Amino acid sequence: MKDLLEDAARRAIGYLEGMGERRVAPDDAAVAALARLRVPLPDGPQPAAQTLSELDELGSPATLAMNGGRFFGFVIGASLPVSIASNWLTTAWDQNAALHASSPGVAVFESMALGWVLELLQLPATAGGAFVTGATMANFSALAAARHALLRREGWNVEADGLFGAPPITVVIGEEAHPTLLKSLGMLGLGRNRVVRVPVDGQGRMRADRLPALRGPTILCTQAGNVNTGAFDPFEPLVAAAHAQGAWVHVDGAFGLWAAASPAHAGLVSGMAAADSWATDAHKWLNVPYDSGIALVRDAQPLRAAMAISADYLPTESEFRNPSDYTPELSRRARGVDVWAALRTLGRSGVAALVERCCAHARHFADALAAEEGCQVLNDVVLNQVLVSFGDADRTRRVIAALQQEGSLWAGPTVWQGRTAMRLSVSSWATTDDDVTRSLAAIRRVTRACASSP
Incomplete structure (x- = not known):
């Protein structure tokens, strides 16, 4: 076992150390070599060291260098070295992060991390939260809490009785809502198409002056950080209007929520803390490994009511927080430990510097x-x-x-309000001034070559 794990560490370190000079996208030969994986299920065992060698030799060259400084294709943060190390260690622990009684260390680390996240994002210290896979499940979890709270007001127990015959819930979203929000609504039985869409401005911000009257149980879904432009909905007028009409306000902030951690950008989220729930990703701007989403709810009770379960064999009775009382999963990895490790290492000023450095690179581009x-x-x-x-x-x-x-950088296409564009998302601690300079040189070179070709 020791030799195998040391070999894995050497291979991983070699992969990371070569990140700065390798192509960002794999070459054709590396992708073609993956065909060697298409073999029948082996009849018998082989040495574990041989399996690891195959994994590295075929898998590593076929990856995109998302953990490097010149990947701008999606809002993806390269994993901080300390979060990779914590991820390795927690994998070795092999804890099921469901219950305090069965994994007390993990439960305490996650509880601390949750408190730090709330403090960093300037959200209520008493809010409940869950470490989930990503923004899809973070939105799902927070909106499940919203569904519970709104229907409870109407005298309906949705967890027990389902949605058949339940009072209808109206969901209001902006025209630029992210598809994962719609996926979450579909999984909750609230419908992807049963939504009221509010027009947006030229940057994708919901127009508060076009917010319709909100009658009956209603969820207003706002956005912190448009996935194309980075723009923020005007939270102050939207939240005030929604709350005045009894609606629940949710904020989808997969990466934009982290602007609250930067004094230079916190103004973008003004009024956001008055919402009722929030969803974000730590594997985006906090730069921890996949997967790491976070659901946050102002009142922890509806989240717990929507998620908690019990069984005779589960030691759920505890004076301490059971993580699974707030998550869709029972069994899950201890992903909150990576968040703790990143925040313990960076501190408040380190997270602010990370956000501000990425934004400065974006302005340079x-x-x-x-x-x-x-x-x-x-x-x-x-x-x-x-x-x-x-x-x-x-x-x-x-x-x-x-x-x-060409492989000097990787950026992807998008269509923004009818215009085809290249989207540069700068989210990585690993991106340096030199990475931006090299990337700009490549863009200029390729742009001029395309201009001269028929």
């Missing part, structure tokens, strides 16, 4: 590309997102494809 002939920045760069058009849709797609093929 935007300023430099706006000055280039044939390039147009389509959004107000208020956070870490930059949208760039290189002319018409065909030329923009050709530039993106050529950049991905």
Whole structure:
């Protein structure tokens, strides 16, 4: 076992140390080599060291360098070294993070991490929370709490009696709501199409002046950080209007919620703390390993009511917090420990510096590309997102494809209010000034080559 784990550590360290100079996207040969994996299930065992060797030799070259400084394709944070190390250690612990009685260490680490997250994001210290897989399940969990609370007001126990015959819940979203929010609504039985959509402005912000009257049990879903532009809904007027009409306000803030940790950007979330629930991802801007979403609810009771279960064989009676009382899962990995490790290492100022450094890199990209002939920045760069058009849709797609093929950086396509664009998402602690300079040089080189080609 020792030799095997030491070999795994050596291979992982080698992979990470080579991140800065390798292609960001795998080359064609590495992808083609994956065909060697398509073999029948083996009849018998083989040495574990041979399995690890195959995993490294075939798997490592076929990855995208998401843990490096020049991956801008999605809002993905490279894992901090301490969070990789904590992840390895907690995997060795192999704890089921469900109950305090069965895994007291994990339960305490997660409880501490939850309190620190609330403090860092300037949310109520008494709020309840859950460490889940990602923003989809964070939205699902928070909205399950909303569903419970609203229907309880109407005298309906949704967990016991389901939605058949229940009072209807109206869900109001912005036109730019993220698809994972809609997926969550579908899983909750609230419907992906049974939503009222509010128009947005040119940056994707919900227009408070177009908010309809909210009657009966209603959830208003707002957004902190549009996935294309980084823009924030105007929380103060939206929350005030919704609460005045008895509605529950939810904030989908997969990456944007972390703006609250930066003094330079906290103004973007003004009024957000008055909402009733929030969803975010630690594997985005806190830069911990996958998977790590966080659901937060102002009043912990509805979240617990929506999620807690018991059974004769489960030691759920405890004076301490049982993590599974707040999560969709019973069995799950101790993902909150990685959050604790990141926050314990960075501290308040370190998280602020991480957010501000990424935003500064995004502004550098935007300023430099706006000055280039044939390039147009389509959004107000208020956070870490930059949208760039290189002319018409065909030329923009050709530039993106050529950049991905070249391998100097990786950015992906999007369509923003009818315009095809390249989206640069700067979310990684590993991105340096040199990474931005190298990436800009590649964009200029490829853009000019595409301009000169028929």
